[in-house]
Amino acid sequence: MEYLSTNKIAIIDLATSKITDQEVDEDLVRERIGGVGITMALYEQYQSEDPIVLGTGLLTGTLAPASALGMITAKSPLTGKVCHAPLTLYAGLELKYSGFDYLVIKGSSKKPVYLWIHDGVADISDAKDVWGKDVWASTDTIRELMGDSLIQVLAIGKAGESESDFAQVCINYWASGDRWGFGKLFGRKKLKLVALRGMSLLEVLDPEGFVKQCKELLSTLKAVAFADKKGIEEIPAAIGEEDIQKWLAPLVHRHQSCFNTPFPTNTFVFLDEDPKLLKESEKEEPGFLITDVYGLLGFKKLGLSAADACALLRECARYGIDAVAVAELSQKAGKKKPDEIKKSFSGLKGALENIGKGRFSPWSPPKPIFANFGGSQDAQWWERKQAVAYIFGIHPIFALMSPELSEEKLIELANLGTGLGFTSEILDKVIADISK
Amino acid sequence: LTVGESLLAFKNSSMPLISTRDHLPYSSPIGIYTGSGASHSWLWFVGILDRMGFYNVHFVDEKDILSNALEPLNVLLMSGGDTFAIAEGLGAEGSNKLRSFINRGGLYIGTCAGAYLPLKSSMDSLNQFNFINVKISNISRRLSEPERHSFEKVACSSYGCDFVYHVVREDVLLEMVNGFQADGKKEVIAPLYGGPSMLPSEDIKPIATYKGFTRKTKFLVKKELAEKTLIGNIAVAKKSMGKGHLYIFGPHFEHPYYPSCNLFLEEIIRKEQNGRPHYSKKDSSEDLQNRIKGKALRELLKDLKRELSNTRIMASGMSDFSVSWLIGNKYYEPEKISVFINTVWDKMKVLESMPYLEVNRTLLLQCVEISKEITKDVKIIKSEIKERGDATSLTSKLFLNLKTLSSHFFKLYFKVKRDQLQDQPLGE
Numbered sequence: 001m002e003y004l005s006t007n008k009i010a011i012i013d014l015a016t017s018k019i020t021d022q023e024v025d026e027d028l029v030r031e032r033i034g035g036v037g038i039t040m041a042l043y044e045q046y047q048s049e050d051p052i053v054l055g056t057g058l059l060t061g062t063l064a065p066a067s068a069l070g071m072i073t074a075k076s077p078l079t080g081k082v083c084h085a086p087l088t089l090y091a092g093l094e095l096k097y098s099g100f101d102y103l104v105i106k107g108s109s110k111k112p113v114y115l116w117i118h119d120g121v122a123d124i125s126d127a128k129d130v131w132g133k134d135v136w137a138s139t140d141t142i143r144e145l146m147g148d149s150l151i152q153v154l155a156i157g158k159a160g161e162s163e164s165d166f167a168q169v170c171i172n173y174w175a176s177g178d179r180w181g182f183g184k185l186f187g188r189k190k191l192k193l194v195a196l197r198g199m200s201l202l203e204v205l206d207p208e209g210f211v212k213q214c215k216e217l218l219s220t221l222k223a224v225a226f227a228d229k230k231g232i233e234e235i236p237a238a239i240g241e242e243d244i245q246k247w248l249a250p251l252v253h254r255h256q257s258c259f260n261t262p263f264p265t266n267t268f269v270f271l272d273e274d275p276k277l278l279k280e281s282e283k284e285e286p287g288f289l290i291t292d293v294y295g296l297l298g299f300k301k302l303g304l305s306a307a308d309a310c311a312l313l314r315e316c317a318r319y320g321i322d323a324v325a326v327a328e329l330s331q332k333a334g335k336k337k338p339d340e341i342k343k344s345f346s347g348l349k350g351a352l353e354n355i356g357k358g359r360f361s362p363w364s365p366p367k368p369i370f371a372n373f374g375g376s377q378d379a380q381w382w383e384r385k386q387a388v389a390y391i392f393g394i395h396p397i398f399a400l401m402s403p404e405l406s407e408e409k410l411i412e413l414a415n416l417g418t419g420l421g422f423t424s425e426i427l428d429k430v431i432a433d434i435s436k
Numbered sequence: 437l438t439v440g441e442s443l444l445a446f447k448n449s450s451m452p453l454i455s456t457r458d459h460l461p462y463s464s465p466i467g468i469y470t471g472s473g474a475s476h477s478w479l480w481f482v483g484i485l486d487r488m489g490f491y492n493v494h495f496v497d498e499k500d501i502l503s504n505a506l507e508p509l510n511v512l513l514m515s516g517g518d519t520f521a522i523a524e525g526l527g528a529e530g531s532n533k534l535r536s537f538i539n540r541g542g543l544y545i546g547t548c549a550g551a552y553l554p555l556k557s558s559m560d561s562l563n564q565f566n567f568i569n570v571k572i573s574n575i576s577r578r579l580s581e582p583e584r585h586s587f588e589k590v591a592c593s594s595y596g597c598d599f600v601y602h603v604v605r606e607d608v609l610l611e612m613v614n615g616f617q618a619d620g621k622k623e624v625i626a627p628l629y630g631g632p633s634m635l636p637s638e639d640i641k642p643i644a645t646y647k648g649f650t651r652k653t654k655f656l657v658k659k660e661l662a663e664k665t666l667i668g669n670i671a672v673a674k675k676s677m678g679k680g681h682l683y684i685f686g687p688h689f690e691h692p693y694y695p696s697c698n699l700f701l702e703e704i705i706r707k708e709q710n711g712r713p714h715y716s717k718k719d720s721s722e723d724l725q726n727r728i729k730g731k732a733l734r735e736l737l738k739d740l741k742r743e744l745s746n747t748r749i750m751a752s753g754m755s756d757f758s759v760s761w762l763i764g765n766k767y768y769e770p771e772k773i774s775v776f777i778n779t780v781w782d783k784m785k786v787l788e789s790m791p792y793l794e795v796n797r798t799l800l801l802q803c804v805e806i807s808k809e810i811t812k813d814v815k816i817i818k819s820e821i822k823e824r825g826d827a828t829s830l831t832s833k834l835f836l837n838l839k840t841l842s843s844h845f846f847k848l849y850f851k852v853k854r855d856q857l858q859d860q861p862l863g864e
Contacts, residue, residue, distance in 0.1 A: 118742075118745045118746070118749060119741070119744075119745035119748070119749070120741070120745075121738065121741055121742045121745055123742065144819075146746070146749065146750070147746075147749070147750035147814065147815045147818050147819070148749045148750055148752065148753055149753065150752070150753065151749075197749050198745075198749075199748065199749070199752065
């Protein structure tokens with residue numbers, strides 16, 4: 001596969017420590033486009049070996065607006081179904097530029113290990129320096145070991161190591177959209193983390209046409225409904241939840257976008273310093289990046305102050321546990337004090353009601369955000385929007401804000417980039433196949 | 437291909453400038469100096485020789501030169517760095533070897549430090565060369581007292597009671613003179629990074645003079661002083677000596693972003709090797725037992741790739757550090773680490789893409805071992821810079837290792853390229 005691809009898939013067997021590189025078959029791309037179209041195909045190919053498949057969309061890491069998405073495809077310990085979790089911030093981008101479009105991680109290691117994926121090289125390394133550490137310390141350690149602070153780290157914390165049902169694969173220091181308990185799978189495989197970094201280049205078949213189209217799309221997107229909005233705190237009211245803007249406002253320090261995404265879906269709050277501080281922070285890490293709207297809402301519904309809610313989100317991320325599950329199970333158990341909630345992380349058990357029903361993470365709200373898409377926006381509409389985003393590598397929350405980033409436009413970009421002649425019919429078929 | 441067609445090919449693609457059949461089997465043995473004092477710009481010569489299809493390339497340091505390594509060579513390329521360290525390394529004996537090499541018909545191409553080296557000088561070590569009787573305009577004795585004080589340490593190099601100073605960096609506009617043309621043009625833009633500006637002398641034939649500046653010229657002093665120092669003076673010159681010639685370049689004509697300059701260098705090498713064809717026989721001197729191929733080779737290449745990647749990732753963020761290290765008389769910035777590693781990295785990908793590959797096992801193993809050492813040192817240096825703001829103790833060793841790794845790797849690389857050519861039937 002020559003265009004928009006690193007042309008490599010790594011098959012990593014943790015049981016034998018054997019790593020095999022494969023080329024990305026162009027026929028497979030013609031048939032399955034990319035992203036979950038191919039992670040599902042790879043999952044099915046290796047399903048007897050309990051694989052975790054990491055992948056990128058066809059447009060991930062390009063100039064296409066919101067092309068930030070990578071994904072994990074695996075069988076969820078929570079639902080028993082093969083599901084997809086989003087990798088946002090810079091993790092999807094870095095996976096693509098690490099020299100592999102897809103990683104298939106199969107088998108289980110006898111001792112804790114981590115993967116170092118860099119410039120087309122996949123290494124399995126002893127995790128003795130990070131096993132037992134929380135997500136933050138693990139990220140710090142691995143960046144220190146490899147000597148670069150731009151390394152993207154998909155890590156589990158103590159929740160994953162102890163194989164909690166609600167263990168989450170976190171991105172660097174922050175929560176991810178893993179609401180499927182994939183952290184438990186990492187822990188079961190004795191896989192502490194996957195570190196990603198690379199400086200690959202992507203070839204584009206028609207660079208001028210591709211860039212022109214991307215620029216036009218970006219101009220259109222900048223003039224739409226979300227143009228005057230920013231941050232995760234804008235989202236709840238837009239999806240019919242309570243307005244949390246005033247509640248959170250005193251803590252807000254800044255807003256942060258995922259790679260090349262026109263709307264900043266993440267909000268950085270200061271917990272240990274005044275967010276209005278203008279000089280350089282004196283604390284090593286004075287705050288927390290909120291990346292999961294439902295975790296925040298869950299703690300607010302427990303009646304916590306914004307500061308307590310955000311501090312708990314931070315503790316969840318350090319421990320590597322899904323904040324949504326923590327909030328829901330705390331509600332059920334009548335726990336409302338931050339300390340007792342934090343103490344419940346270890347050994348947290350219970351059945352969740354707000355569990356995702358489909359294959360895509362319920363981290364993305366179930367309805368349009370800010371925008372008017374016209375027609376019905378039911379569960380089927382949402383599932384299709386998510387499928388398209390996960391196939392092309394588009395930020396799945398941004399996909400709910402931007403009717404302008406239509407299937408036709410994405411297909412057009414994919415064709416400018418690869419010349420493979422994708423059509424709506426092919427996309428329909430891929431969506432049907434991954435929904436089976 | 438004509439030169440014009442070659443340039444078009446170079447501009448429009450990454451294809452070699454010439455067809456492979458154009459230089460089979462005659463390929464002039466070319467030496468690139470990588471010894472004491474050589475900085476990173478010799479890597480640019482590697483790039484253009486590879487693009488131009490000159491694969492009979494050898495890497496020589498001062499010890500090689502003293503051991504008669506110049507004898508089989510037709511051309512010696514001496515790029516930028518620390519002129520004093522080069523002169524000191526070669527010494528009187530090295531100077532004699534170099535003189536003999538040129539006198540018997542060798543072609544010496546010196547850019548920047550390599551251009552200063554053969555110029556007349558009274559300074560220790562340098563005074564053993566004095567091949568060319570020419571004076572430079574960028575020396576402090578030609579400055580007024582206020583002008584002397586306008587220089588900072590990075591823009592000058594100590595030269596006894598005086599100092600050699602530099603007025604601009606990056607692009608300068610040159611006028612080709614005495615009928616010379618670069619890529620068919622009478623004016624050419626070239627990058628200047630501290631190379632000499634020479635005053636007229638009967639001992640040299642000017643090839644190009646400094647004519648002006650461009651939007652990309654970075655002025656290190658006031659424009660008036662820059663003009664006074666450079667404009668109208670000689671940027672490129674030729675001198676004949678015995679049966680051979682010296683071409684000296686103030687600006688770096690070998691810089692990869694300046695294809696017209698690269699073409700001029702190519703033309704010189706082609707022209708000057710006429711009459712001295714060198715039949716490049718299959719090199720059978722190498723111990724066949726020491727060759728590696730197949731899966732074992734791929735594994736070893738992967739080991740090398742792993743270490744190169746680790747280093748380039750570590751080094752990638754270092755260009756943000758505002759530090760530089762004085763090694764000898766030359767300042768090295770952190771981004772030069774990436775220049776070495778990325779040049780090797782790019783050619784590594786070429787080797788990886790070759791279906792049938794066989795290389796010298798010992799040399800490749802040495803590359804792997806040195807690259808491991810480099811990774812370790814870069815990590816320590818980076819961490820020391822973060823903690824203490826600087827790190828100098830390891831940098832000399834690091835840059836020495838980077839040079840050794842690169843020259844070992846390119847030795848191996850060009851051998852592969854030569855073997856490939858020689859395995860092709862003539863006419864293909």
